[in-house]
Amino acid sequence: MQLSTRHLLGIKNLTKEDISLILSTAEQFKEVLQRPVKKVPSLRDITIVNLFYENSTRTRFSFELAEKRLSADTINFAASSSSAAKGETLLDTVNNILSMKVDMVVMRHSASGAPHFLSQHIPAAIINAGDGINEHPTQALLDAFSIKEKTGSLEGRKVAIIGDIMHSRVAQSNIYLLNKMGAKVTVCGPPTLIPKYISEALGVNVSYNLRETLEWCDVANVLRIQLERQNQVLFSSLREYSIAYGINRQLLDSLQKEIVIMHPGPINRGVELDSDVADSKQSIILQQVENGVAVRMAVLYLLANRS
Protein backbone atom coordinates (compact mmCIF):
# COMPACT_ATOMS: atom_id res chain seq x y z
CA MET A 1 0.00 0.00 0.00
CA GLN A 2 1.82 3.06 -1.20
CA LEU A 3 1.56 5.94 -3.61
CA SER A 4 2.92 5.45 -7.11
CA THR A 5 5.04 8.57 -6.72
CA ARG A 6 7.77 9.89 -4.39
CA HIS A 7 6.60 13.49 -4.75
CA LEU A 8 3.28 15.25 -5.02
CA LEU A 9 4.01 17.55 -7.94
CA GLY A 10 0.54 17.58 -9.40
CA ILE A 11 -2.67 15.60 -9.81
CA LYS A 12 -1.72 14.99 -13.45
CA ASN A 13 0.72 12.21 -12.57
CA LEU A 14 -1.35 10.54 -9.83
CA THR A 15 -3.35 7.38 -10.48
CA LYS A 16 -6.96 6.91 -9.48
CA GLU A 17 -5.71 4.52 -6.77
CA ASP A 18 -3.33 7.17 -5.42
CA ILE A 19 -6.19 9.63 -5.12
CA SER A 20 -8.46 7.09 -3.40
CA LEU A 21 -5.68 6.17 -0.99
CA ILE A 22 -5.05 9.81 -0.07
CA LEU A 23 -8.78 10.48 0.43
CA SER A 24 -9.38 7.38 2.56
CA THR A 25 -6.29 8.09 4.68
CA ALA A 26 -7.51 11.67 5.11
CA GLU A 27 -10.78 10.33 6.55
CA GLN A 28 -8.85 8.72 9.38
CA PHE A 29 -6.88 11.92 9.96
CA LYS A 30 -10.11 13.86 10.12
CA GLU A 31 -11.06 11.63 13.05
CA VAL A 32 -7.71 12.44 14.70
CA LEU A 33 -8.59 16.14 14.49
CA GLN A 34 -11.79 15.57 16.50
CA ARG A 35 -10.00 14.01 19.49
CA PRO A 36 -9.05 15.71 22.76
CA VAL A 37 -5.37 15.27 21.73
CA LYS A 38 -5.35 16.18 18.03
CA LYS A 39 -1.97 14.72 17.33
CA VAL A 40 -0.31 11.46 16.33
CA PRO A 41 3.39 10.57 16.56
CA SER A 42 3.74 9.24 12.99
CA LEU A 43 6.21 11.82 11.66
CA ARG A 44 8.19 12.63 14.78
CA ASP A 45 11.42 11.55 13.04
CA ILE A 46 10.75 13.78 10.00
CA THR A 47 11.76 17.40 9.42
CA ILE A 48 9.85 19.46 6.89
CA VAL A 49 10.64 22.84 5.38
CA ASN A 50 7.80 25.04 4.17
CA LEU A 51 9.28 26.99 1.31
CA PHE A 52 6.95 29.80 0.33
CA TYR A 53 8.17 31.96 -2.54
CA GLU A 54 4.67 33.36 -2.89
CA ASN A 55 2.18 34.73 -0.39
CA SER A 56 -0.21 32.36 1.31
CA THR A 57 -2.33 32.29 4.42
CA ARG A 58 -4.56 29.22 4.29
CA THR A 59 -2.21 26.84 2.54
CA ARG A 60 0.82 27.71 4.65
CA PHE A 61 -1.07 27.51 7.95
CA SER A 62 -2.79 24.35 6.84
CA PHE A 63 0.47 22.62 5.93
CA GLU A 64 2.15 23.81 9.09
CA LEU A 65 -0.71 22.61 11.24
CA ALA A 66 -0.82 19.28 9.39
CA GLU A 67 2.90 18.82 10.01
CA LYS A 68 2.56 19.65 13.69
CA ARG A 69 -0.45 17.35 14.11
CA LEU A 70 1.79 14.59 12.75
CA SER A 71 4.57 15.51 15.23
CA ALA A 72 7.01 16.52 12.48
CA ASP A 73 9.61 19.24 13.06
CA THR A 74 9.01 22.21 10.81
CA ILE A 75 10.91 25.21 9.58
CA ASN A 76 9.38 28.03 7.63
CA PHE A 77 10.85 29.98 4.81
CA ALA A 78 9.38 33.12 3.29
CA ALA A 79 11.18 34.43 0.23
CA SER A 80 10.69 38.06 1.18
CA SER A 81 12.62 37.70 4.45
CA SER A 82 15.38 35.36 3.22
CA SER A 83 18.59 35.31 1.20
CA ALA A 84 16.50 34.79 -1.92
CA ALA A 85 16.13 38.54 -1.75
CA LYS A 86 19.96 38.72 -2.00
CA GLY A 87 19.95 36.77 -5.25
CA GLU A 88 20.47 33.16 -4.11
CA THR A 89 19.11 30.63 -6.60
CA LEU A 90 16.27 28.25 -5.75
CA LEU A 91 18.52 25.21 -5.96
CA ASP A 92 21.22 26.78 -3.75
CA THR A 93 18.64 27.75 -1.16
CA VAL A 94 17.13 24.27 -1.07
CA ASN A 95 20.48 22.47 -0.99
CA ASN A 96 21.55 24.63 1.93
CA ILE A 97 18.36 23.82 3.78
CA LEU A 98 18.67 20.11 3.02
CA SER A 99 22.24 20.02 4.36
CA MET A 100 20.62 20.72 7.72
CA LYS A 101 18.97 17.28 7.45
CA VAL A 102 15.54 18.14 6.17
CA ASP A 103 13.45 15.26 4.80
CA MET A 104 10.58 16.91 2.96
CA VAL A 105 9.98 20.14 1.12
CA VAL A 106 6.59 21.81 0.83
CA MET A 107 6.92 24.46 -1.84
CA ARG A 108 4.91 27.29 -3.31
CA HIS A 109 6.42 29.21 -6.18
CA SER A 110 5.19 31.71 -8.75
CA ALA A 111 6.99 29.85 -11.55
CA SER A 112 5.04 26.95 -13.05
CA GLY A 113 7.19 23.81 -12.86
CA ALA A 114 9.46 25.00 -10.04
CA PRO A 115 8.76 21.91 -7.87
CA HIS A 116 9.28 19.62 -10.88
CA PHE A 117 12.67 21.24 -11.47
CA LEU A 118 13.57 20.78 -7.81
CA SER A 119 12.50 17.12 -7.81
CA GLN A 120 15.12 16.37 -10.48
CA HIS A 121 17.96 17.79 -8.41
CA ILE A 122 17.35 16.97 -4.75
CA PRO A 123 16.73 13.74 -2.83
CA ALA A 124 13.95 15.03 -0.52
CA ALA A 125 10.25 14.40 -1.11
CA ILE A 126 8.60 17.47 -2.62
CA ILE A 127 5.02 18.56 -2.17
CA ASN A 128 3.72 21.20 -4.51
CA ALA A 129 1.73 23.80 -2.58
CA GLY A 130 0.95 25.72 -5.76
CA ASP A 131 3.24 26.51 -8.72
CA GLY A 132 2.35 29.50 -10.88
CA ILE A 133 -0.61 28.75 -13.09
CA ASN A 134 0.13 25.03 -13.25
CA GLU A 135 -1.20 22.98 -10.30
CA HIS A 136 -2.28 23.15 -6.67
CA PRO A 137 -2.73 19.44 -5.96
CA THR A 138 -3.58 19.54 -2.25
CA GLN A 139 -6.35 22.07 -2.96
CA ALA A 140 -7.88 19.71 -5.52
CA LEU A 141 -7.58 16.82 -3.06
CA LEU A 142 -9.28 18.75 -0.27
CA ASP A 143 -11.98 19.94 -2.69
CA ALA A 144 -12.58 16.33 -3.71
CA PHE A 145 -12.63 15.22 -0.08
CA SER A 146 -15.18 17.94 0.71
CA ILE A 147 -17.40 17.07 -2.26
CA LYS A 148 -17.29 13.40 -1.29
CA GLU A 149 -18.04 14.20 2.34
CA LYS A 150 -20.96 16.47 1.44
CA THR A 151 -22.53 14.55 -1.45
CA GLY A 152 -21.40 10.96 -0.90
CA SER A 153 -19.28 10.32 -3.97
CA LEU A 154 -17.35 11.82 -6.85
CA GLU A 155 -18.41 9.33 -9.52
CA GLY A 156 -20.94 10.97 -11.83
CA ARG A 157 -21.06 14.16 -9.76
CA LYS A 158 -21.60 17.31 -11.84
CA VAL A 159 -19.07 19.94 -10.82
CA ALA A 160 -18.90 23.45 -12.26
CA ILE A 161 -15.68 25.43 -11.95
CA ILE A 162 -16.54 29.08 -12.32
CA GLY A 163 -14.39 32.14 -12.89
CA ASP A 164 -10.81 32.74 -13.93
CA ILE A 165 -9.94 29.35 -15.40
CA MET A 166 -7.05 30.75 -17.43
CA HIS A 167 -4.88 31.74 -14.47
CA SER A 168 -6.06 29.13 -12.00
CA ARG A 169 -3.89 26.27 -10.83
CA VAL A 170 -6.80 25.25 -8.62
CA ALA A 171 -8.97 24.80 -11.71
CA GLN A 172 -6.36 22.73 -13.52
CA SER A 173 -5.73 20.40 -10.57
CA ASN A 174 -9.45 20.06 -9.94
CA ILE A 175 -10.11 19.16 -13.58
CA TYR A 176 -7.42 16.46 -13.59
CA LEU A 177 -8.72 15.01 -10.35
CA LEU A 178 -12.43 15.11 -11.13
CA ASN A 179 -11.83 13.54 -14.55
CA LYS A 180 -9.80 10.72 -13.04
CA MET A 181 -12.46 10.05 -10.40
CA GLY A 182 -15.34 9.96 -12.89
CA ALA A 183 -17.01 13.30 -12.14
CA LYS A 184 -18.37 15.53 -14.90
CA VAL A 185 -16.83 18.97 -15.19
CA THR A 186 -18.04 22.20 -16.77
CA VAL A 187 -15.87 25.29 -16.71
CA CYS A 188 -17.72 28.59 -16.84
CA GLY A 189 -16.53 32.18 -17.13
CA PRO A 190 -15.97 34.98 -19.60
CA PRO A 191 -14.44 33.73 -22.89
CA THR A 192 -11.31 35.76 -22.20
CA LEU A 193 -10.67 33.81 -18.98
CA ILE A 194 -11.16 30.32 -20.42
CA PRO A 195 -8.34 28.80 -22.51
CA LYS A 196 -9.52 28.29 -26.09
CA TYR A 197 -8.71 24.58 -26.41
CA ILE A 198 -9.52 23.51 -22.86
CA SER A 199 -12.42 21.33 -23.97
CA GLU A 200 -10.24 19.24 -26.33
CA ALA A 201 -7.16 19.32 -24.09
CA LEU A 202 -8.71 18.46 -20.74
CA GLY A 203 -12.06 16.91 -21.65
CA VAL A 204 -14.39 19.38 -19.95
CA ASN A 205 -17.54 21.16 -21.05
CA VAL A 206 -17.29 24.89 -21.55
CA SER A 207 -20.08 27.34 -20.85
CA TYR A 208 -20.15 31.12 -20.91
CA ASN A 209 -23.56 31.25 -19.25
CA LEU A 210 -23.59 31.24 -15.47
CA ARG A 211 -27.28 30.48 -15.01
CA GLU A 212 -27.20 27.48 -17.35
CA THR A 213 -24.12 26.17 -15.61
CA LEU A 214 -25.65 26.48 -12.16
CA GLU A 215 -28.82 24.78 -13.34
CA TRP A 216 -26.73 21.87 -14.60
CA CYS A 217 -24.35 21.34 -11.68
CA ASP A 218 -24.54 19.69 -8.24
CA VAL A 219 -21.51 21.56 -6.95
CA ALA A 220 -20.18 24.98 -7.94
CA ASN A 221 -16.51 25.62 -7.19
CA VAL A 222 -16.17 29.36 -7.51
CA LEU A 223 -12.72 30.80 -8.15
CA ARG A 224 -11.16 34.11 -7.34
CA ILE A 225 -10.31 36.61 -10.04
CA GLN A 226 -6.51 36.53 -9.90
CA LEU A 227 -5.69 40.15 -10.56
CA GLU A 228 -2.05 39.57 -9.59
CA ARG A 229 -1.51 37.14 -12.46
CA GLN A 230 -3.06 39.30 -15.15
CA ASN A 231 -1.01 41.73 -17.17
CA GLN A 232 -3.71 42.57 -19.66
CA VAL A 233 -7.29 43.67 -19.48
CA LEU A 234 -9.41 40.55 -19.87
CA PHE A 235 -12.71 42.00 -18.69
CA SER A 236 -13.80 45.59 -18.44
CA SER A 237 -14.35 45.97 -14.71
CA LEU A 238 -14.87 43.96 -11.53
CA ARG A 239 -18.36 45.39 -11.40
CA GLU A 240 -19.17 44.07 -14.86
CA TYR A 241 -17.64 40.70 -13.99
CA SER A 242 -19.75 40.55 -10.88
CA ILE A 243 -22.93 41.33 -12.84
CA ALA A 244 -22.28 38.56 -15.38
CA TYR A 245 -20.54 35.91 -13.26
CA GLY A 246 -21.05 36.85 -9.62
CA ILE A 247 -23.23 34.44 -7.63
CA ASN A 248 -25.85 36.06 -5.44
CA ARG A 249 -28.69 34.80 -3.30
CA GLN A 250 -31.38 35.80 -5.78
CA LEU A 251 -29.76 33.72 -8.51
CA LEU A 252 -29.33 30.69 -6.24
CA ASP A 253 -32.92 30.94 -5.00
CA SER A 254 -34.22 31.00 -8.58
CA LEU A 255 -32.67 27.58 -9.33
CA GLN A 256 -34.81 24.46 -9.18
CA LYS A 257 -32.44 22.75 -6.74
CA GLU A 258 -30.00 23.43 -3.94
CA ILE A 259 -26.41 23.30 -5.11
CA VAL A 260 -23.25 23.16 -3.01
CA ILE A 261 -21.05 26.27 -3.09
CA MET A 262 -17.28 25.97 -2.75
CA HIS A 263 -14.44 28.46 -2.94
CA PRO A 264 -10.71 27.87 -2.41
CA GLY A 265 -10.29 31.30 -0.77
CA PRO A 266 -9.45 34.09 -0.44
CA ILE A 267 -12.92 35.33 -1.44
CA ASN A 268 -13.41 38.64 -3.16
CA ARG A 269 -16.75 39.31 -1.50
CA GLY A 270 -19.18 41.03 -3.79
CA VAL A 271 -17.21 40.04 -6.89
CA GLU A 272 -17.45 36.29 -7.53
CA LEU A 273 -19.55 35.52 -4.44
CA ASP A 274 -21.93 37.68 -2.44
CA SER A 275 -21.61 37.51 1.32
CA ASP A 276 -25.06 36.01 1.81
CA VAL A 277 -24.00 33.14 -0.46
CA ALA A 278 -20.51 32.65 0.99
CA ASP A 279 -21.88 32.55 4.54
CA SER A 280 -25.00 30.48 3.77
CA LYS A 281 -25.80 26.86 4.66
CA GLN A 282 -25.19 25.86 1.04
CA SER A 283 -21.58 26.97 1.29
CA ILE A 284 -18.95 24.48 2.50
CA ILE A 285 -16.08 26.96 2.27
CA LEU A 286 -15.05 26.63 5.92
CA GLN A 287 -15.38 22.83 5.81
CA GLN A 288 -12.95 22.92 2.89
CA VAL A 289 -10.44 24.70 5.10
CA GLU A 290 -10.99 22.21 7.93
CA ASN A 291 -10.62 19.25 5.56
CA GLY A 292 -7.44 20.80 4.15
CA VAL A 293 -5.54 19.91 7.30
CA ALA A 294 -6.66 16.26 7.23
CA VAL A 295 -5.90 15.90 3.51
CA ARG A 296 -2.44 17.44 3.89
CA MET A 297 -1.75 15.15 6.85
CA ALA A 298 -2.59 12.20 4.59
CA VAL A 299 -0.26 13.41 1.83
CA LEU A 300 2.61 14.02 4.25
CA TYR A 301 2.05 10.70 5.99
CA LEU A 302 1.99 8.73 2.75
CA LEU A 303 5.04 10.47 1.26
CA ALA A 304 7.19 10.51 4.40
CA ASN A 305 7.85 6.82 4.04
CA ARG A 306 8.98 7.19 0.46
CA SER A 307 11.69 9.75 1.10
Next chain:
Amino acid sequence: MQVLLSSQQLADTIKVLSQQLSKSYPSLENIVFVGIQQGGVVIANDIVALLQQQHSSEKVQFGQLDITFYRDDIRKEILAPDTMNIPFAIENKIVVLIDDVLFTGRTIKAALDALLDYGRPAKVELCVLIDRKEHRQFPIQADYVGATVTTKKTDKVKLVNREVVLIPA
Protein backbone atom coordinates in the same frame (compact mmCIF):
# COMPACT_ATOMS: atom_id res chain seq x y z
CA MET B 1 -0.36 -24.38 8.46
CA GLN B 2 -1.52 -25.71 11.81
CA VAL B 3 -4.87 -25.06 13.43
CA LEU B 4 -4.36 -23.85 17.00
CA LEU B 5 -8.06 -23.27 17.75
CA SER B 6 -10.85 -24.74 15.66
CA SER B 7 -13.95 -22.64 15.17
CA GLN B 8 -15.68 -24.56 17.99
CA GLN B 9 -12.69 -24.09 20.31
CA LEU B 10 -12.61 -20.44 19.35
CA ALA B 11 -16.27 -19.98 20.27
CA ASP B 12 -15.72 -21.80 23.58
CA THR B 13 -12.66 -19.70 24.39
CA ILE B 14 -14.50 -16.46 23.65
CA LYS B 15 -17.32 -17.64 25.90
CA VAL B 16 -14.91 -18.33 28.76
CA LEU B 17 -13.32 -14.89 28.33
CA SER B 18 -16.70 -13.18 28.45
CA GLN B 19 -17.59 -15.12 31.59
CA GLN B 20 -14.34 -14.05 33.23
CA LEU B 21 -15.05 -10.42 32.34
CA SER B 22 -18.60 -10.71 33.68
CA LYS B 23 -17.25 -12.10 36.91
CA SER B 24 -14.75 -9.24 37.28
CA TYR B 25 -17.36 -6.64 36.44
CA PRO B 26 -20.88 -7.58 37.57
CA SER B 27 -21.99 -4.08 36.57
CA LEU B 28 -20.71 -2.57 33.33
CA GLU B 29 -21.57 0.99 34.28
CA ASN B 30 -18.02 2.34 34.21
CA ILE B 31 -16.53 -0.17 31.81
CA VAL B 32 -15.81 0.35 28.13
CA PHE B 33 -14.54 -2.28 25.71
CA VAL B 34 -12.11 -1.38 22.96
CA GLY B 35 -11.08 -3.82 20.23
CA ILE B 36 -7.78 -3.33 18.43
CA GLN B 37 -7.99 -3.35 14.61
CA GLN B 38 -8.35 -5.74 12.93
CA GLY B 39 -8.30 -9.16 14.62
CA GLY B 40 -9.03 -7.70 18.05
CA VAL B 41 -12.21 -6.08 16.76
CA VAL B 42 -13.48 -9.45 15.50
CA ILE B 43 -12.92 -11.06 18.91
CA ALA B 44 -14.25 -8.01 20.74
CA ASN B 45 -17.43 -8.08 18.66
CA ASP B 46 -18.17 -11.61 19.88
CA ILE B 47 -17.23 -10.90 23.48
CA VAL B 48 -19.35 -7.75 23.55
CA ALA B 49 -22.32 -9.61 22.02
CA LEU B 50 -22.13 -12.26 24.77
CA LEU B 51 -21.75 -9.61 27.47
CA GLN B 52 -24.74 -7.76 26.05
CA GLN B 53 -26.86 -10.93 26.44
CA GLN B 54 -25.75 -11.28 30.04
CA HIS B 55 -26.35 -7.58 30.79
CA SER B 56 -29.52 -6.94 28.85
CA SER B 57 -30.48 -3.96 31.01
CA GLU B 58 -27.39 -1.88 30.16
CA LYS B 59 -25.82 -0.95 26.85
CA VAL B 60 -22.31 -2.35 26.55
CA GLN B 61 -19.96 0.41 25.41
CA PHE B 62 -17.77 -0.78 22.56
CA GLY B 63 -15.19 1.03 20.43
CA GLN B 64 -12.58 0.19 17.81
CA LEU B 65 -9.02 1.39 17.99
CA ASP B 66 -6.51 1.53 15.15
CA ILE B 67 -2.81 1.80 15.95
CA THR B 68 -1.46 2.54 12.45
CA PHE B 69 -0.37 6.09 13.23
CA TYR B 70 1.29 4.97 16.48
CA ARG B 71 3.41 2.09 15.19
CA ASP B 72 7.10 2.19 16.14
CA ASP B 73 8.06 0.53 12.83
CA ILE B 74 6.28 3.13 10.72
CA ARG B 75 9.34 3.85 8.54
CA LYS B 76 9.72 0.18 7.60
CA GLU B 77 6.39 -0.23 5.95
CA ILE B 78 3.48 2.06 5.39
CA LEU B 79 0.05 0.68 6.20
CA ALA B 80 -3.38 1.99 5.36
CA PRO B 81 -5.11 3.15 8.51
CA ASP B 82 -8.24 1.36 9.64
CA THR B 83 -11.31 2.90 11.25
CA MET B 84 -10.91 4.47 14.65
CA ASN B 85 -14.18 4.77 16.51
CA ILE B 86 -14.28 5.61 20.20
CA PRO B 87 -17.83 6.99 20.50
CA PHE B 88 -17.68 7.63 24.25
CA ALA B 89 -15.50 9.45 26.77
CA ILE B 90 -12.90 7.21 28.42
CA GLU B 91 -12.06 9.72 31.14
CA ASN B 92 -12.08 7.91 34.52
CA LYS B 93 -13.55 4.77 32.92
CA ILE B 94 -12.15 1.26 33.11
CA VAL B 95 -11.03 0.35 29.62
CA VAL B 96 -10.76 -3.29 28.61
CA LEU B 97 -8.51 -3.53 25.54
CA ILE B 98 -9.20 -6.60 23.45
CA ASP B 99 -6.80 -8.11 20.92
CA ASP B 100 -6.55 -11.42 19.11
CA VAL B 101 -2.87 -12.26 19.57
CA LEU B 102 -0.43 -10.90 22.17
CA PHE B 103 3.08 -11.34 20.78
CA THR B 104 5.91 -8.81 21.28
CA GLY B 105 3.72 -6.33 23.20
CA ARG B 106 4.48 -3.54 20.71
CA THR B 107 0.92 -3.37 19.42
CA ILE B 108 -0.39 -2.97 22.95
CA LYS B 109 2.20 -0.28 23.72
CA ALA B 110 1.03 1.61 20.60
CA ALA B 111 -2.62 1.01 21.57
CA LEU B 112 -1.99 2.52 25.01
CA ASP B 113 -0.39 5.56 23.38
CA ALA B 114 -3.38 5.95 21.08
CA LEU B 115 -5.88 5.40 23.89
CA LEU B 116 -4.37 8.11 26.09
CA ASP B 117 -4.97 10.66 23.31
CA TYR B 118 -8.69 10.18 24.05
CA GLY B 119 -8.47 10.92 27.76
CA ARG B 120 -7.23 9.55 31.06
CA PRO B 121 -8.87 6.27 31.96
CA ALA B 122 -9.03 5.14 35.59
CA LYS B 123 -7.59 1.78 34.63
CA VAL B 124 -6.75 -0.21 31.52
CA GLU B 125 -6.97 -3.99 31.36
CA LEU B 126 -5.95 -6.29 28.56
CA CYS B 127 -7.89 -9.26 27.26
CA VAL B 128 -6.36 -11.46 24.54
CA LEU B 129 -7.45 -14.60 22.77
CA ILE B 130 -3.95 -16.00 22.25
CA ASP B 131 -0.80 -15.29 24.25
CA ARG B 132 2.61 -16.02 22.67
CA LYS B 133 4.20 -15.41 26.04
CA GLU B 134 7.84 -16.29 25.39
CA HIS B 135 8.33 -13.60 22.70
CA ARG B 136 7.51 -10.49 24.67
CA GLN B 137 9.75 -7.45 23.98
CA PHE B 138 8.00 -5.05 26.36
CA PRO B 139 6.91 -5.49 30.01
CA ILE B 140 3.29 -6.05 29.06
CA GLN B 141 1.00 -8.88 30.09
CA ALA B 142 -2.68 -9.65 29.69
CA ASP B 143 -5.27 -9.77 32.48
CA TYR B 144 -7.48 -12.23 30.61
CA VAL B 145 -5.97 -14.89 28.35
CA GLY B 146 -7.93 -17.33 26.19
CA ALA B 147 -5.05 -19.68 25.43
CA THR B 148 -1.27 -19.62 25.78
CA VAL B 149 0.63 -21.19 22.90
CA THR B 150 4.26 -22.09 22.34
CA THR B 151 5.56 -20.81 19.01
CA LYS B 152 8.75 -19.96 17.18
CA LYS B 153 9.49 -16.27 16.87
CA THR B 154 9.25 -16.46 13.08
CA ASP B 155 5.82 -18.15 13.11
CA LYS B 156 2.73 -16.16 12.31
CA VAL B 157 -0.41 -16.69 14.40
CA LYS B 158 -3.56 -15.35 12.82
CA LEU B 159 -7.31 -15.41 12.92
CA VAL B 160 -8.45 -16.82 9.58
CA ASN B 161 -12.09 -17.67 8.83
CA ARG B 162 -12.98 -18.09 12.49
CA GLU B 163 -10.05 -20.37 13.20
CA VAL B 164 -6.75 -19.52 14.85
CA VAL B 165 -3.96 -20.85 12.67
CA LEU B 166 -0.18 -21.00 12.96
CA ILE B 167 1.72 -20.32 9.75
CA PRO B 168 5.39 -21.37 9.96
CA ALA B 169 7.95 -19.09 8.32
